[in-house]
Amino acid sequence: MTTPRHIALVGCGFTGTSAFYQLVDRYPVEKITIFEATGDFGPGYPYRTDESRDYLINNTTDTMCLVASNRRAFVDWLRTRPDLAPDLDEKGHLPRPVYGEFLKDAVAATRVNAAIKGIAVDLIPHAVSDITETDGGVTLTWAGGTTVADVAILTTGRAVEYQPFPAPPAGGARYLASHIGTADFETIPPDATVHIMGASLSAYDVLNRLFAPSTGCRFARGADGALTFVPGANQRHAVLCSRSGRIKGAQTRNGGAVTRNAFTPARIRALAGAGQFDLAALRDLVMDDAAANGVTLDADGLMDPYRDCADADALNARAAEILAHAIGLADSSDTVNFLVDFLGDAQVDLWDLFAERLLSAEAERTYRDAVETAVLCYAAPCPVPTAEKILALMKAGRLRILKGARDVGLDDTGAYTIHHDFGSERADILVNTIGAVNRDVAHPDQDGLTRALAKKGYLRPYARDGIALPGADVDMASFRATGATNIYVANMMLWGPGFFTSSAFMMATVVERLLARMFQAGAMGKG
Structure with missing residues (x-):
């Protein structure tokens, strides 16, 4: 087999955009077909341009990249867009939709570069429902038909969210299955108590949204430099419920240099x-x-x-x-x-x-x-501005932490009951932010493509000593799915065989390594 000339990217959020850019910039491809179920090429799940601006980028502005070799790409681009960040703070944390605008621009610029180089680009605004390997590569099936490519790279980025909580009956509690792409927060009463399942960065996003300036409250900085919560019309309370009750570290704003002589x-x-x-x-x-x-x-x-x-x-x-x-x-x-x-x-x-x-x-x-x-x-630390607001809420008695949250069920009235280390309590509004996406390849709630690939044996559960762990079984040198020949993995299913994969820098590094190995091998199927 020869070096791949036609590559299909399945998903075009951050990882797909990085792969698209790197392919056009560095490799002798002739055609790139990109699938994106939302039809919005670039932003992906966390950086939707229509998302709440109360959700902040967790890393500082001067570290957000598209390729691993240039971690100042975002901040340098922002200097050309003063409308998006008029008071640019390189060590600050902008709303996530701003990074989504950067990614949309990156897709557009890469399409222009591809045209100049004579590389054909086909953007398909649909989800891939199936992939079948053939002697000549892969056939991808979608709502509009089929497409044949030499290789497919799964750049969907995020796995399906895990939903472990029962749905309430009509007239019972309210359940918000996700905090992304929803207007449900706008209808939460100003005096409600909201229980948030999880203590991840997603849970911190929800807190920022529940106590945003648009809800009537504000945070005032005192003479000692600390924030104080000023409620205004916002009389809400929130409860973070998780197994560990752990608190996030905060992203460094000054310094940041450490030496590593032992851990090498x-x-x-x-x-x-x-x-x-x-x-x-x-x-x-x-x-x-x-x-x-x-x-x-x-x-x-x-x-x-x-x-x-x-x-x-x-x-x-x-x-x-x-x-x-x-x-x-x-x-x-x-x-x-x-x-x-x-x-x-x-x-x-x-x-x-x-x-x-x-x-x-x-x-x-x-x-x-x-x-x-x-x-x-x-x-995965949180931005200092978010940490300061959370501390102010705790001091004001508006936020509590529950440790050992477990056995979440519904009582006879349709309200949730949450058991924890020091008892149990009722929850009338429950938000799922448990921070765990469903990385069980064989789970029946997986998306259609993952189920199809698993059924064919192309995508297998990651395991050690025969015991299944989260994530997919992948050749970590080439990122090829071990059950396949021409299907590669660059998404959250790598979190298992690899370390935590939600950082833009790490996923850009994965793409860089994957493509370098694929083209260095000089042939499909050589891993």
């Missing part, structure tokens, strides 16, 4: 080769680097920050302390925001650690079950 690929591979690399060794490497950066970490506290909290009031007081400390670290120019900066610096090495299977199967399962949630507090 060479050191990790040497330990693994000697049979000495496990979760304890990984922890020790992080601790060594923390000490070298002048930081002392409380390992037990990181794993169980509420271990000595005897009741709900003590837990909420501890959560506020943790959040205040996170804000202080993010704002300080004297103290290292170590875990946030360390994980940001080490993200590619962490990816390789998982991709190379340097942890044993048992250790990896333990990590996923017991450690990953703690790591994501710092690998």
Whole structure:
């Protein structure tokens, strides 16, 4: 087989846009067919241009990229669009729809570049329902017919959301299955109590929206620099409900440089080769680097920050302390925001650690079950402005944290009952932001294409020692689905065989590696 000339991209949010740009910019393709179910090529799920402007980009403006080699692409583009950011703060956090405008511009510019180079581009505003491999490549089926390409790359970005909660009966509680693409928040009463399932960045988005200036409230900065909640007409209360009750770290605004002399690929591979690399060794490497950066970490506290909290009031007081400390670290120019900066610096090495299977199967399962949630507090931190508002709400008694949230069911009146570590309570409005997309390849609620690929054996569950884990089984050197020959994976199904994949930088890196390997191989099916 020859080098692929016609490539199909299935999905055109951030990852598809990055792949489109890189293909046109760097590779000898003749045709690119791009599918996007929404018909809006570029923004994808998190950056819709019609989305709530209360949802902020989690990374600072000066780190948002389209290709991994240029993390200033977004901020440099913004200088040509003063209408979108008249008071541009490179270390700030703009509304997500602004980045969506950047991605739409990137698609348009890449189409022009493709035309200049003589590369045919076909944009199809439909979802792919099936892919069948043939001797010559792949046949993709969609509502308008079929398309034949040499290879298909799954750049859908986001997997189907996980919906574990029962739907309420008519006249019962209200359930908001998603916070994206909905106007339901506008009809929540100004005096409602809203229970938010999850403590992810999506949950923080919901808090920003529930207490947005348009609801009548505001946040005033006092003489001490801290924000105070001024309710106005907004008399809402919110409750964050999750298993861990964990509070996010805050994105660094000053400094951000850490040194890593212990946690390095060479050191990790040497330990693994000697049979000495496990979760304890990984922890020790992080601790060594923390000490070298002048930081002392409380390992037990990181794993169980509420271990000595005897009741709900003590837990909420501890959560506020943790959040205040996170804000202080993010704002300080004297103290290292170590875990946030360390994980940001080490993200590619962490990816390789998982991709190379340097942890044993048992250790990896333990990590996923017991450690990953703690790591994501710092690998996926929140913007300081959001953290400050959340702290102000906690101090005003408008926000509570429930830890150990479980067994969410409906009572006889149709209201939700949420059991947690210190009891149970009623919820009349429930929002799903559990932060977990459905990465179970074999799950019956998966989208139609994933179900079709799984049925044919092209897409298989990721597993270690025969035990299934979240994500798809992928050759991590080539990103080819192991059950297929010409189908490649560059979406959330990589979060399993790889490290956390929701950062633009990491997905741009995945695309860069995938395409380099595909064209270096010189032939389809060689992986």
